[in-house]
Amino acid sequence: MNIQFWFEFGSTYSYPAAMRVEALAASQGATVAWRVFLLGPLFRAQGWNDSPFNLYPAKGQYMWRDLERICQRLQLTLKRPSVFPRTGLLASRVACQFSEAAWLPGFVREVYRANFEDDLDIAAPSTVARCLVRVGQNPAEIISAAQLPAAKEQLRAQTQEAARRGIFGAPSVVVGRELFWGNDRLEEALSWSAGPPAPPRR
């Protein structure tokens, strides 16, 4: 079965989820459709002009500690980005335009590493280029393709599709008609991908 993994490059909890979703899915015989989107427009529609983790400091403080614990458990390096949230617009256009490419999952992970391991400005074309080189691609060619009007429009449409599916945060996983939100719902989403659970016996 196929699961849709909806992610945003600036999103903190998308980082551990993006790093592990492919291997986790494979271990259960499922495949991942990578669906990048932008949280900014969804947040603005809710009246937020910034990440809720910045708008609500207690929530933000908790999130950073929680993420630290999660990364420690998963043995992922975490260096708190000096800018948060970072806008991954160009990287998102690449990930949207080339969502079916064999190198795409590796590229997505490189962008997350740049943001959350190396504290690099993922908005900079040079960072996106570096991530493309690391997965064996020609950055100039791909970056040009990702900046064509049709590619920009594709990301806008995909972000609208996220909203239409009821997505309000990242990461989210869609399995059939079921929506799962958060890194901590990956396992549950993958169980659903094998079929909904049997009704409980009382």
Next chain:
Amino acid sequence: MNIQFWFEFGSTYSYPAAMRVEALAASQGATVAWRVFLLGPLFRAQGWNDSPFNLYPAKGQYMWRDLERICQRLQLTLKRPSVFPRTGLLASRVACQFSEAAWLPGFVREVYRANFEDDLDIAAPSTVARCLVRVGQNPAEIISAAQLPAAKEQLRAQTQEAARRGIFGAPSVVVGRELFWGNDRLEEALSWSAGPPAPPRR
């Protein structure tokens, strides 16, 4: 080891957590200190005059479905309350004033059942009385005690303590200096109560 379980009677995710925390803790040799508080003052301090699940409909719609899945998995009955969120002020005063009583955990679970299984108005003294009777207590006596000025003040102070500890939602678990938020962090909190995890080997 002792964990503090911070809960609010109107909170949806506090329901499955409250129903299972004591047994889960006992299975790991931990004990639970029950810490009721009110989310209303904390939400108002963040500029919300209602539950975020009402203020942000996509989030609310997701939460109800997510809660349904959780309750099904835990074999808990869930009847969506016709009023949400319900204010459990009187029940909270009881739970705060009698937090050390042997009947308290049972009372807390009865209040959650009233709200989320039976769709009863938990703000009504008659519902609180019913919950007290079910755990073998004299409702008139306890309700009077819970409405004394000192009891009211104790709940106010405990709510302020929640904020001071960085709590911003319910349920939350405090283990030493660590804060865990959400029903889905109970297991992790209990692991911490047995000592922080060993540093990962790379």
